[in-house]
Amino acid sequence: MKAAVLFEAKTPLSIEEVSVSKPSPHEVLIRTAAVGVCRSDLHFVDGAYPHPMPTIPGHEAAGVVEAVGDEVSSVKVGDHVVTCLSVFCGHCEHCVTGHMSLCVDSSTKRPKTAPPRLSMGDQTVHQMLNLSAYAEQMLVHEHACVAIDRDMPLDRAALIGCAVTTGAGAVFNTTDVTPGETVCVVGCGGIGLAAVNAAKIAGAGKIIALDPVAEKRALAEKLGATHSIDALSETAADEVVEISRGGVHHAIEAVGRPQSAATAVKVLRRGGTATILGMMPLAEKVGLSAMDLLSGKKLQGGLMGSNRFPVDIPRLVDFYMRGLLDLDTIIADRMPLERINDAFDELRKGDTTRSVVVFG
Template sequence: MKAAVLFEPKTKLSIEDVTVDAPGPHEVLIRTVACGVCRSDLHFVDGAYPHALPGIPGHEAAGVVEAVGSEVATVKVGDHVVTCLSAFCGHCEFCLTGRMALCISGDVRRPKDVRPRLMLGDMPVAQMLNLSAYAEMMLVHEHACVAIDPEMPLDRAAILGCAVTTGAGAIFNAAKVVPGETVCVVGCGGVGLAAVNAARIAGAGKVIAVDPVAEKRAIAEKLGATHVVDAASETAADEVIELTRGGVHHAIEAVGRPQSAATAVKVLRRGGTATILGMMPLTEKVGLSALDLLADKKVQGALMGRNHFPIDIPRLVDFYQRGALDLDTIIADRMPLERINDAFDELRKGDTTRSVIVFDA
């Protein structure tokens, strides 16, 4: 199969002929139809986050089940599925207490003494984030995918697997936005725009989108932002505070920069909560001042939107099919696998929302 392989950080991905193994127990072989281009992959490609190499990035995908191994109980051949990097074992402490997105059990991966799922000649290829979706086929644990309505377009469904699960999950699962509360979303990439759209669905009173790119702010308005603010302005945080007469109940940081996290904290009202979603440089910290603590402000993470993806993703599909969730507007471009490096170049510029790699049907 064709796959985009990363051999060294800070180099271009190379399209190679990679061998994928047959599915073993609890494994599912999926023909990839579409895969979103996420900044999380870019962090690995650019060397900001370490990973075993050579490897195949890509983690925001949708496809069709081609084969299943023994003991698979959740999907069958022919099912349309969305994959999610939050592969869960189902029996660890995190899974049993409802925090499936935190599961790091090795049970969802092959043991080291078993043939790897992916090979390039006689060389093992690391499976990145349990998926490696920039490839014509994916071989994953059954708890890394969920069946969806076959009427759902798979190029739109793909971005549910990360951007929308994370952004919408921050609103529904982590912030638990109550109708009438105010929300500020800092950063209008794929994750931030999904948060904006979800805040509208949740019934937020004001939804304020903060981004330095005018085109992205316009998209945010289309998706449900009641107000937009230029993040490049020195008074951006003050403008949000003025619009909300004292600050917002919830701030969602969807960029991954210390400055945007500081903005998310600053725009909070007394008792407000900032949810940090962006992957920041590993040496950075996000905190609260003594005055913030006295004002009962809170900062929290929300890995992958604290999702319960076997439940959340079908519900998001339903939102899309009923016209509440606007995935078409979030997707900026569709490209073949051979243009994966162009897609990353566009992401580095910071002007695009979400590109999707599409494979031949």
């Protein structure tokens, strides 16, 4: 199969022929239809996060099941599926207590003594984030994908695999926004825009979007933001506090920078909660001051929107099919796999929302 391979951090991906193994028990072979280009991939490509090389990035995908292993029971050949990097085992403490996105059980991976899922000749190609989706095919554990309505367009469905699961999940699962509460979203890329849209669906009162790019602020307002503010303004946080009459109930950070995390904390009202979604540089820390703690403010992470994706993803698909979830607005560009490096260049500029690589 054709795939975009990263041989070394801080170098362009190379389109190569890669061999994919046959499905073992509990594995599913998927013909990739579409993959979103997420900033999380860029962190690995640019070397901010380490990963064994060579590897194939890509983790926000949708496709069609081509083959299944002997013991697969959750999907069948011909199913349209969305993949999710937070593969779960189903039997560890995290899974059985309802925190499936935190599962790290090694049983979802191939044993080290088994042949690799991906290879180039005698060389192993390391699977990234359980998926490696910048490829014509994906070989994944059955708990890394879920069947969806076949009427759902797969280029839009791909976004649900990460951006929407993370952004909307932060609203529906991690923060549990109550109708009428105020929400501030810091950063209006794919994840932030999904959070804005979800806050509208959840019945939030004021939804305030912060971003330095005017076009992104306009998109946020189209998706449900009641107010938008230039994140680079020296008075941005003060404006949020004024608009929300004392600060917001929930602040969602969707950028991955210490400054934006600090803003998320600053705009909270007493007892408010800041949820950090962005991938920060590994050496950075985010915290609360003594006065923040005395004010009852809370700070939390929200890995992959605290998802239960076998349930959440079909529901998000249903939201789209009913016209509640607007995925069309989030997509900025569609392109073939050969343009993957162009997509990363656009991400580095910071002006785009979501590019989608489409196959065939």
